[in-house]
Structures are given as structure tokens and as C-alpha cells.
Amino acid sequence: MNLTKIVPLVMAGGSGTRLWPLSRDTLPKQFLPLLDDGRSTFQATLQRLADPRFGAPVVITNNDFRFIAAEQMLAIGIKGEIVLEPEGRDSAAAVAVGTVLAMQRGVDAICVALAADHIIQNTDAFHADCAIAAELAASGLIMTLGITPTHPATSYGYLARGELLDAPRASRLLRFVEKPDLDRAKRYLEEGYLWNSGNFLFAAATMREELSRHAPETLAAATAAVAGAARDLDFLRLDPSAFSRAPKISIDYAVMERTEAGGVVEATFDWSDIGTWDSVYEIKPKDADRNVLEGDVVALDSHGNYLRSDDLLVTVLGLDDVVVVATRDAVLVSSMAAAGNVKTLVQHMKTAGRPQASEHLKVYRPWGWYQRIDIGQRFQVKRINVKPGGLLSLQKHFHRAEHWVVVSGTAEVTVDDETRFVHENESAYLPVGCVHRLRNPGKIDLELIEVQVGSYTGEDDIVRLEDVYARK
Known part of the structure; x- marks a missing residue:
């Protein structure tokens, strides 16, 4: 079999609230630098797939994360398709979308569906296990990579193995069960069950058939959402009306608990879903x-x-x-x-x-980021960082004036019909209602302090007149 046909489907749309306060809705755990080398698990997942066995990845993520996903891919030199879900409909819809897109690459495409927030320590072992599972997937099975349990966990699904298959450590999937209570988890360990890692390998044609049989509404919604998708800069934006018709259900419930085409390979790599702080503790070096x-x-x-x-x-x-x-x-x-x-x-x-439950003080934008320093009645202070070449939208505010003080770098500031350069330790004043824009024309980050003064300083007091990032 030609393993270059493996199409990676990377699921990167979750919120990961169990790692609060670091992971929040506005910047979830898969994009955080949780690894000791400063990478995010999203970046580590993509780099694990940078191998001749795999094709260009299909990243399926939330609209709000599109720019940070693109920026993190650019930072590690990975190119792929970024698909934007209009809303979260759980993993069955994401897998269905990925399946439809993989079929466009070839009717015999083999897919690997991966969560973007897992840690896998041994890349060579991961590749070897994927090769075994891909061979079996080509024969019409939906293969799961199962993990040998280390304790009776109640936060993972479990896999019961049936008859052996003609491949190393491979079996038919006898039973797929969701997260058990402690007593059942202990019994599963005694009976030789494996943990469900949430990593699947399958022929796109097989998954389409199983979705058609067990989750036809999900497949229909995904097919229509891809057919009606539109290009938005470098992103593929799914049709929102069609996608909203997909039931909110996981691929585990929709297919894996019902299919008779399931198989499992007992994985040889170290794995963690770092879903909780105690699991993060387990994988870190200790004093x-x-x-x-x-x-x-x-x-x-x-x-x-x-x-x-x-x-x-x-x-x-x-x-x-x-x-x-x-x-x-x-x-x-x-x-x-x-x-x-x-x-x-x-x-x-x-x-x-x-608001701290969902929002970070530091907010990422396609041009850089800003962080609130202080807020009070009729004022707000922000620290703003604009990356080289970054360009904010042409905009105006109805309820506030702004003062920009450049801390480092050079700012190109447009206020109504005037454009000028503002250098370090210089400032610009933007009166209420003026049409203005900020650009970093330099080769280093532009950092400035913004002081807002007015009757209302909320983020929704922005009228975008022109925007290179298609947010208008």
C-alpha cells in the first residue's frame, strides 16, 4: 500500500476548559505552549505528520481560531487546508467533513483523524503503528489506536478486543464503551481492555459508508456544507446553514459504538491527552x-x-x-x-x-495581539503588539477617543486624510468619530500603549470600513 495516501484530519476546534485558567474559550489548550520546548500540542501534532507517509493536513477548527492556527502552522513551516466550522457540532461532523474532503483527493484515500491536543512521545512508534493500522484500514476496517492502561481511569473510553487480525498487536473491535465509573474501570483493566486514544485510521470510502448507515443526517449536513463552502483568504469556510443541520454528537457515539467494521491496534507509543492538570503533572519532569x-x-x-x-x-x-x-x-x-x-x-x-471563565486578558488578532492593562469608568488602557507588516482595519468609534504612545518600533498612523510615521516615545491622538488605521511598516514588532477615554470602551464600538483580513 502507498502510505502517502494517508490524509491527516486534525481536529483543533475544542475549548479544553479542564485546563482553566490557562485554557479558555478564546485561546484553548491546543494552541498554548504547554510543551517544554515552547511548542503547542497543535504544532507538535502537525510536525508528527511531517513525514512522507502523510499528505498535507486538513485542519478543522473554529472560526475564532483561524488566524492563530494559520500563524502557528506558518511558524513551523507546515502547509495545509484550514477548514472553518461555523459552530461546534462535535467530532462526528468534523470527521464527516474531513471524509468528504479526503474523497476529493482520491476515492481510495486513507485518513488518520487526530485530536490536536494530545501528546505522543515516540514519533517513530507512532508512524509504525499508523502503518499497521493503515494497511488494515485499506481492507475496510475503521482502526482505533488503543492505549495500554496504566490505571483504572474514569476519564477515557475503553476498547474490548475480539478476534486477532493478521497484523502485529491488531484485533477486531469487540466493544467500544464510553467513560466508566471506577468499579467498571477496574474490571476493564482485569479483562484486558485498552484506552481509546481518539486516533482513528480509515478509508474515506469506509467511513462514508458507515456514516451513511449509522449517522445519515451528519453525513448529509457535512456533504452539503462542503459543497456550499467558500474561500475566505487562505481558509475554507463551510456553509453555515448546511453545517448547522448536523446533530451534535461525537464520532464515538455516532459510528464507533455501532459499527461492525471496527478494529484496534495496541499502540507502542507513550500517549497523554493532557485533559486535566493532574495529567499535565504526570508527563512533566519533577524535582x-x-x-x-x-x-x-x-x-x-x-x-x-x-x-x-x-x-x-x-x-x-x-x-x-x-x-x-x-x-x-x-x-x-x-x-x-x-x-x-x-x-x-x-x-x-x-x-x-x-468573563474570566471564557476570555483571556491577552487577545490574539491576525495582526498581533492586545492585552488590557487597566479599566475603569470612562477609560481603558491596553498594550498593543503589531507584528511586522501587520495592518489593523480602517475603523472608527462613536463613543471613545484614543491616545497611542509608541514604546518600540515605528507606527504608520492614518487619521482621516492624514498619514504619518510615529516613532518611539512619540504619540498620536485619535478624536471620537475619526476614521483611523494603524500599520507596522518595520521589520521588528511595534509595541504601543493605547489609552481609551469615553462613555463606552467595549470592543463592539468598532465600525470596520476596510479590512485586509475579511472581518468587515
């Missing part, structure tokens, strides 16, 4: 007191802790088996045992209307 210390952290007489600060000095005294994660605007303190319940905490905060 003599079994602590993981990241950032500006001091621990004394404390053991077995995950302690991380992205901004503040964090000190811990006399604590064991806890998680402390501090950002500029929020701090999480949890026992290690309760770390899996952070999602419930986040939902509680969302219900209470806490």
Missing part, C-alpha cells in the same frame, strides 16, 4: 520533592504539586498534592484529586457571568 515548578514559583516543605505561574510570584508552603495555576487575572487552587472537576468550576463561573 526532588516530586514538584513540577513552572514560572516564578517558590515551594517550601511541599511535595507532589503542580505549581505554575505565567505572571505573578507564587509561593507555596507546607502543601502536598495540590495544583496551583496563576495567570494575570485568575488563580486556580485545587487538590490533585479534584483536578478533573475544573470543567464544572468553569461552568459555574460562566453561569455567574464571570
Whole structure:
């Protein structure tokens, strides 16, 4: 079999709220630099696929993440198709879209569907396991890469193996079960079940057939959404009306629990879905007191802790088996045992209307980023960073004036009919209602402080008149 036919379908649209406060709706865990070398798991996943066995990836993500996904791909030199979901409809719809797109590359296309937020330590072993599974997928099976359990986890699905197949460590999939309670998890370990890694290999034609049989509404919606898709810059934007008709269901429920074409290869690579802070703790190097210390952290007489600060000095005294994660605007303190319940905490905060549950102070835009420094009655202060060549939209505000002070770099500032350069330690004033624009014409980042003054400083007081990023 020609393994260059493997089409990677990378699912990168989730929110990952169990890793709050680092992971939030506006910047979820797959795009965070969680790895020790500063890469995101999204980047690590793509680089794992940078091998002759695989074709160009199809990245399926949320509209709000399109620019950061593109920027992270550019940073590591990976080219591929970025497909934008109009709304989250869970993994069955994403897999169906990927299947339809893979069929356009060839009727005999083999796909590997991967989550963008997993960590796999041994790339060579991953490639070898994919090669085994791909051979079986070509024969009409939907193959799962199963993980040998290390403990009776209640946060993973489990796979029961049936008759052996003519390939190393490969079996028919006898039973696919969702997350069990602790007693059933212990029994599954005794009976030789594997964890479901969420990584699947299949012939696109096989998946289309199984979707047609078990989830016809999902397949119909995905087919129509691709047929009605439109190009938006470098992105493929799915038809929103068609895509909204897809039921909100996972590929596990829609197909894998119902199919008779399932198979499993017991994986030989180290795997973690880093879904919770205790799972992040498990994969990190530890000091003599079994602590993981990241950032500006001091621990004394404390053991077995995950302690991380992205901004503040964090000190811990006399604590064991806890998680402390501090950002500029929020701090999480949890026992290690309760770390899996952070999602419930986040939902509680969302219900209470806490913006920190979903939004970061630092907000990424296609031209760079901004971060709120202070806010009060009739004012707001922001730090703005514009990458070289970055160009903000031509816009105006009805309720606020703005003052820009350049800290480093050079700004090209347009105010109504006048355009001028503003250099370090110089400023520009933008009165209420003026038409204005900011560009970085230089080769280094432009950094400035923005002071907004007016009756309303919300982000929705922006009228975009022209935008190179198609946001108008």
C-alpha cells in the first residue's frame, strides 16, 4: 500500500476548559505552549505528520481560531487546508467533513483523524503503528489506536478486543464503551481492555459508508456544507446553514459504538491527552520533592504539586498534592484529586457571568495581539503588539477617543486624510468619530500603549470600513 495516501484530519476546534485558567474559550489548550520546548500540542501534532507517509493536513477548527492556527502552522513551516466550522457540532461532523474532503483527493484515500491536543512521545512508534493500522484500514476496517492502561481511569473510553487480525498487536473491535465509573474501570483493566486514544485510521470510502448507515443526517449536513463552502483568504469556510443541520454528537457515539467494521491496534507509543492538570503533572519532569515548578514559583516543605505561574510570584508552603495555576487575572487552587472537576468550576463561573471563565486578558488578532492593562469608568488602557507588516482595519468609534504612545518600533498612523510615521516615545491622538488605521511598516514588532477615554470602551464600538483580513 502507498502510505502517502494517508490524509491527516486534525481536529483543533475544542475549548479544553479542564485546563482553566490557562485554557479558555478564546485561546484553548491546543494552541498554548504547554510543551517544554515552547511548542503547542497543535504544532507538535502537525510536525508528527511531517513525514512522507502523510499528505498535507486538513485542519478543522473554529472560526475564532483561524488566524492563530494559520500563524502557528506558518511558524513551523507546515502547509495545509484550514477548514472553518461555523459552530461546534462535535467530532462526528468534523470527521464527516474531513471524509468528504479526503474523497476529493482520491476515492481510495486513507485518513488518520487526530485530536490536536494530545501528546505522543515516540514519533517513530507512532508512524509504525499508523502503518499497521493503515494497511488494515485499506481492507475496510475503521482502526482505533488503543492505549495500554496504566490505571483504572474514569476519564477515557475503553476498547474490548475480539478476534486477532493478521497484523502485529491488531484485533477486531469487540466493544467500544464510553467513560466508566471506577468499579467498571477496574474490571476493564482485569479483562484486558485498552484506552481509546481518539486516533482513528480509515478509508474515506469506509467511513462514508458507515456514516451513511449509522449517522445519515451528519453525513448529509457535512456533504452539503462542503459543497456550499467558500474561500475566505487562505481558509475554507463551510456553509453555515448546511453545517448547522448536523446533530451534535461525537464520532464515538455516532459510528464507533455501532459499527461492525471496527478494529484496534495496541499502540507502542507513550500517549497523554493532557485533559486535566493532574495529567499535565504526570508527563512533566519533577524535582526532588516530586514538584513540577513552572514560572516564578517558590515551594517550601511541599511535595507532589503542580505549581505554575505565567505572571505573578507564587509561593507555596507546607502543601502536598495540590495544583496551583496563576495567570494575570485568575488563580486556580485545587487538590490533585479534584483536578478533573475544573470543567464544572468553569461552568459555574460562566453561569455567574464571570468573563474570566471564557476570555483571556491577552487577545490574539491576525495582526498581533492586545492585552488590557487597566479599566475603569470612562477609560481603558491596553498594550498593543503589531507584528511586522501587520495592518489593523480602517475603523472608527462613536463613543471613545484614543491616545497611542509608541514604546518600540515605528507606527504608520492614518487619521482621516492624514498619514504619518510615529516613532518611539512619540504619540498620536485619535478624536471620537475619526476614521483611523494603524500599520507596522518595520521589520521588528511595534509595541504601543493605547489609552481609551469615553462613555463606552467595549470592543463592539468598532465600525470596520476596510479590512485586509475579511472581518468587515
